[in-house]
Amino acid sequence: PINSTTSITVDIKWIQNGTTIVEEQEFGETLDKFGKLEGFYVDYDDQMIYICDSWFKRVVKWKYYSKIGELTVGDNGNGNQSDQLNHPIDLIIDKDNDSLIICDRDERQVVRWPRQNGTNKQIIILNIDCNDSTMDHDGDLYFSEFDKNQEHDER
Template sequence: DDQTIYICDQSNHRIVEWKWHAMSGQLLAGGNGNGSGPHQLDNPRDVIVDKDRDSLVICDWGNRRVVRWPRRNQRSAETIISNISCRSLTMDDTGSLYVAEDGKNEVRRYQGGVLQGIVVAGGNGEGNRSDQLS
């Protein structure tokens, strides 16, 4: 809305916010070296903003998790999905999270704290048929 972009700075294991016309970015998450602690990220791959909860939702690929990181408190993250090689994610207007996972050729929807997502696209192996993703 305010022309701010959020960047997964993978090799630096952090999320950086860049405001319109800014000369430098502001650290929002990670930046404490790679690791699996609640204040660390390891090769983050995607980030979205959850405006309703004033937080970032991050694909923490190297740690095989999806975390929620408060935008105002940069200290620690809450793991919301474990054991997942998250490649990308998005959220709909109801707060459901959609996650694409490396090597699975599918997109899963996670609603309201459910630990096992439901396949909503793909899930029929790799390929170019209309019921497949690659």
């Protein structure tokens, strides 16, 4: 994610062409399709993009230029059990702990989920209408709330 040390000036030059990493396919539940794309995180080191698909309550990982994603979190139905998401809206990767940190809006919580073979979430924050998230270089987490125009700092 872009953090506060990034400086964008008025005279900055942008690259005029880009590359599509993942094309949104037609609506569907299979891993080559999406429901509703919300937040995403680009892992430049591993050349992966993690995408929150809130319609199907999942996070899907895509290798750059692939035609099909890999289920990372979710696909266990809608609910509040330890192996379920309800409305994943944003995520970041905590590489130090090899985990995803996911804002689950309808459950009003922020959860940590192991990136490798994760089956259960750890609740980090309860009672938050999380909308966006980021992590600074010290590992401190920051979250914004949907309706309150507030930010939270979790250390």
